[in-house]
Amino acid sequence: MTALLQQISRAVRARWLYHLGGAASRSMTLSMRRIYIVPTRAGLQCTLLLLVMLLGSLNYNLALGYALTFLLGACVLADMVATARNLAGLQLAPMQTPPVFAGETASFRIELTAARARQHYAIWLGFQADDAPMQHCDVGTPADGAAPAGTLPGSAAMQGSSADHTGVLLHAATGTRGWQQAGRIRLVTRFPLGLFRAWSYWQPALQVLVYPAPEPAAPPLPGGASGANHGHSQTGSEHYTGVRAYRPGDSPRHLAWRQIARHADTPGLPLLAKQFEGGNASQLAFDLAALPPHLTLELKLSRLCAWVLAAESAALPYSLRLDELHLPAAHGPAQQAACLQALALYGRDSGTALERSA
């Protein structure tokens, strides 16, 4: 019975008090209307203190006692306004979040900007769902500000934050593959005097692509569709054809160390990588349908994921076929991203999410 009442009260609070459940927003500026405020425990104690001070002044007829009590009381009220204003005018924007594998921790990045060129100190952020781990940041403070007074642990301000906007990484556990929506974010502040706690909610239009978890002990890479029959080993048939500029995603094993050493005194020359031209036989063709049928779909996807990673680290071109979707053979970061995304969204309502993320 009480559980039900609690549930109802939580629902009513969420719906009518906090107006939660609205659409996710790309960017939002916190207005006073969205900010809630209550006194903290210290604030309640302070109220008690003010009452005692007033009684003392009354009893002993201390004119300056009245003055001090009223001045302190007025400061407390000014603190209330200042606490709410510390949140108001904050502009929040979601940033791109790099994809992660299922089970890993996603790092949602959001950016806070001071809309009115004001300073906002000690803003605590966290997902509403998990109460305890919160991070704090300052907005609008000097960029090199962390230096003089030392940094407290738990600061979430990231490298690359500048004077007017601050990036914050919020971490959340991921579950299954597919698009995962970031939870509702709660922003809290007690600044300046710690007597009031102001907070606000924001549902960011922020999602992370969760790849399938790579199968831990995946079987070795299969041969290509034809290659497996010809019995070529995976790497043996590649012919060294020369060097080219190193591209991100090239395997470190293919760095052309000899050539790099030779040109070491030439400034501005990029790193060099060996270029191979493999025969058809080394082309890896991953096909969902070709996997043993007794495996579950998720396990199949996990295995394909592991293979994509293995092929990528071996710098072998690979193709992927998922039913009617076919990604032709290639390798490099773009191919890996396309394949993993296809694996992540296989069988999921992907279209709109893809477009939204674009």
Added chain:
Amino acid sequence: MNRLLQRLAREQSDTLLLLLAALAVLAPHTGHLPWWISLTIAATLGWRALITARGWRMPPIWLLLPVAIGAMAGVHAEFHTWVGRDTGVAMLTLLLGFKMLEMRARRDVMVVLFLCYFVLLSNFFYSQSMLMALHTVLALALLLTAQLSFQYGAYQPPLLQRLKQVLRLLAAGMPMALLLFVAFPRIHGPLWGLPGDAFAGSSGLAASMSPGSISQLARSDALAFRVRFQGAHPAPAQLYWRSIVLGDYDGQSWTRVTPRRGLQRPDIDIATRGEPLAYELTMEVQHNRFLPALELSGPQLQLNGYLVRDTDEMEFVTTITPDERLRYSTKAWLDYRLQTVASGGTLQGWLALPEGYNPRTLALAARLSAAAASTPQRVERLLQFLRTGGYTYTLEPPLLGRHAVDEFLFDSKAGFCEHFAGAFVFALRAMGVPARVVTGYQGGELNPVDGVLSVRQSDAHAWAEYWQAGWGWRRVDPTAAVAPQRLQPQADSRASSNANTPLLQALSSEAASLFGAVRFRLAAINNHWQQWVLDYSPERQQALLDSARQRVPAPATVWPIAAGALGLAVLLCGLAWLQRQRRRDPLQQLYTRFCRLQARHGFVRAPHEGPQDYAQRLRARPASAAQQAAMQEFLMLYSRLRYSADGPESRTASLAMLRKLLLLCR
């Protein structure tokens, strides 16, 4: 300071700042706390500072608790009580000191801060001067800065900037604090019984007079009361502030005549001549039920919150002992006749003398009265005797034995006003003249800056009153006969005593006048502080609010007008808004509607985004081909209408087209 703080780690510098603020709060208390308490607190603060700066360990609770309990026991041994103001302050300051050594978590910091705020308030028990007010504001700013410093996250701005933030808070709170100070309802008196030491250290005239009692008081430079006259000031020699009338003498001291129960009060007739002098008197806290009033003040004396009785001897007595500063207004007549008709029975009491005291004085009285028949002659003879007898006026009279009056009149011949007045009344009574001693104050120092007369305890005085048929009670000041300078404020004994040579005298008088000017100015400021800040009583509050109400029309007429004005303002604002809506460009209106529509699909136009960029971005919106085409067409048409100079006739058609396109977009 700032640089020093910056070198330390954040928590360290914050704690040191808090220690500094606590030191500022506690410093004024060292003036009245027992030395060992001040020392203990200084030790705890110093220890805490070392812990913070050197990174020492905090003292364990088993070490701290016995010391704290020992200190509390010491407080009890010092004050012999657990309750009371001084005990409470001592405990509180010690508690603050020990809490500093037990401050571990953020929660403890708040407790320390709140203790500091309260200790700051307790400073006002001992002083409410302007200097103390200034000190309090500074200490408050420091405390708030310390509190603020603990709230920062990763980045903490330098100390000066934090101080500025606190000053902004204070400035924001100041108007409200001022309003509360003026308008918060004040009440009279304490809410519960005050401990005995609540207003220690102030005393006034006692209801009895023995040799040495007034001269003791006269050493005190403390303010007794202030007076503001409505019109002209009376001459200094006329300023006799009547307080207590003494009629019973037991050979040692003079006491008030206790009214006999059941006796009908005689009618006291008073005749006055001339215009009355209206004045307002503010009496300092004195624990005295007798209110001083200029001779001779009218029978009506109103004092809010107290019941004031006037006695047959023209004293004003409150029924309960006041614990606060009192302010009252009344009128005085300098030319008066008091009780011109009196029955023998009522006069008999003013002739009583104790048996077996002062035989030499009795003999003198017999000799003088034999030579003079009428009452004025006898008084004059007695004054003549004092004037020519080689008497001196001194603050350090010698001790007197059993026959005090005899020894004063014939042996020591040196005394203070109570000796002269007491001996004079004794001798008059011995001559058969009804007489009594009046104590009060004489004179006062006029401040030329604000016209306020300050009367100090050193102005305490005693004089005599005798009754003469047809004249009533007449004042006679035997001290003035011996030491006329007593009535002239210019002949200040303090200034003339150490100025022996003419040159030095000239210098000192010049210096004195310069010094005096500054002193008077300071005194005038101080008086305003007293009257308007410290003595902001319920009456003063009422008067201020009444005068404010008189300046603006009565509320009954104001409220409808104010409400009407407010309503009108709201109406006008609404109309202006509607007008602006209507006058807005129809093209702009259509565009706004379009943007709102797209926003509903999740494509909010950024403020910097032009129609063409927007169109580019909208291509990504999932929509049917017809909708997509309508959107693109709409934006193209819009940007052409907005940014190229088309004629008005084509414009109306285009607007209709836009409307159609907008419908298609849905």
